[in-house]
Amino acid sequence: MSFNQKHLLGIEPLAPSEITTVLDLAEQYVDLNRRDVKHADALAGLTQINMFFENSTRTQASFELAGKRLGADVMNMSMQASSIKKGETLIDTAMTLNAMHPDLLVVRHPHSGAVDLLSQKVNCAVLNAGDGKHEHPTQALLDALTIRRAKGRLHRLNIAICGDIAHSRVARSNILLLGKMENRVRLIGPPTLMPAGIAKFGVEVYEDMREGLQDVDVVMMLRLQRERMDGGFIPSEREYYHRYGLDAAKLSIAKDDAIVMHPGPMNRGVEIDGTLADDINRSVIQDQVEMGVAVRMAAMDLLARNLRTARTEQGVMA
Ligand code: NCD
Numbered sequence: 001m002s003f004n005q006k007h008l009l010g011i012e013p014l015a016p017s018e019i020t021t022v023l024d025l026a027e028q029y030v031d032l033n034r035r036d037v038k039h040a041d042a043l044a045g046l047t048q049i050n051m052f053f054e055n056s057t058r059t060q061a062s063f064e065l066a067g068k069r070l071g072a073d074v075m076n077m078s079m080q081a082s083s084i085k086k087g088e089t090l091i092d093t094a095m096t097l098n099a100m101h102p103d104l105l106v107v108r109h110p111h112s113g114a115v116d117l118l119s120q121k122v123n124c125a126v127l128n129a130g131d132g133k134h135e136h137p138t139q140a141l142l143d144a145l146t147i148r149r150a151k152g153r154l155h156r157l158n159i160a161i162c163g164d165i166a167h168s169r170v171a172r173s174n175i176l177l178l179g180k181m182e183n184r185v186r187l188i189g190p191p192t193l194m195p196a197g198i199a200k201f202g203v204e205v206y207e208d209m210r211e212g213l214q215d216v217d218v219v220m221m222l223r224l225q226r227e228r229m230d231g232g233f234i235p236s237e238r239e240y241y242h243r244y245g246l247d248a249a250k251l252s253i254a255k256d257d258a259i260v261m262h263p264g265p266m267n268r269g270v271e272i273d274g275t276l277a278d279d280i281n282r283s284v285i286q287d288q289v290e291m292g293v294a295v296r297m298a299a300m301d302l303l304a305r306n307l308r309t310a311r312t313e314q315g316v317m318a
Contacts, residue, residue, distance in 0.1 A: 140173035
């Protein structure tokens with residue numbers, strides 16, 4: 001088993017074998033999570049602190065459940081009520097928490113790079129739960145596990161990522177992961193929502209959804225991230241839905257067995273038709289949520305093993 005990371009800050013530093021290690025371990029946790037008694041002790045005695053500086057429903061809930069099911073003491077910091085509001089810097093908050101000896105810090109922050117910076121100041125494993133437009137590694141890993149289970153493999157697939165690519169850390173992490181695993185990734189969206197220079201990531205870019213969806217195995221839809229837009233990126237939601245909203249007619253262009261994904265939260269009738277999102281024959285959106293807990297258990301378990309090894313080595317040297 002190979003997983004040589006101290007932190008999980010992004011997909012970028014991971015080797016394909018490390019990605020496979022996380023997914024294989026997560027499979028075991030999928031089984032555990034389907035039992036009546038969902039307890040293991042991989043994180044027993046460890047303290048996990050969740051710091052979310054941006055709103056979150058499924059990511060925060062699943063990190064909390066993941067930690068609890070593995071026996072960690074889990075604390076959710078309410079960042080709304082924290083001293084950040086009184087002017088304390090992110091680093092001061094981190095140093096304060098560090099003095100309480102956490103073992104795992106799970107951090108979501110609106111600024112790209114903030115989680116990386118924080119990881120340099122603390123003595124524990126840090127997991128990036130989304131930093132600005134940069135990365136969201138556990139989302140890409142849970143998407144990968146969902147795809148692998150639905151398609152029976154995670155290579156040589158045609159995967160379309162559609163919509164607001166420019167503002168999406170989910171898209172970035174997925175482009176990196178799916179590329180490393182040797183899939184063909186297509187990006188579909190209006191030029192205003194396509195990041196400059198994206199072609200160098202080895203993806204194909206389409207403006208027309210009907211062209212881009214031809215022969216794809218997976219259709220991954222993204223939310224229009226209005227909170228990250230500071231102007232008119234789209235003409236109107238109605239027009240956007242007409243051109244880029246996924247409905248049964250547009251999906252019929254993809255392969256007959258193509259699956260539909262969305263990281264949530266979804267805007268029904270903006271980027272996806274509500275009935276299609278609920279169609280259990282095509283949509284794997286609920287599977288993504290289930291895989292999210294298992295993948296986060298696996299990621300924290302692997303990081304905790306490395307943390308313990310590093311501490312033992314330090315103890316031997318001291
Ligand atoms: C995503 C995020 O926060 O980046 N949501 C999630 O984690 N499931 C995507 C989004 O907010 O649109």
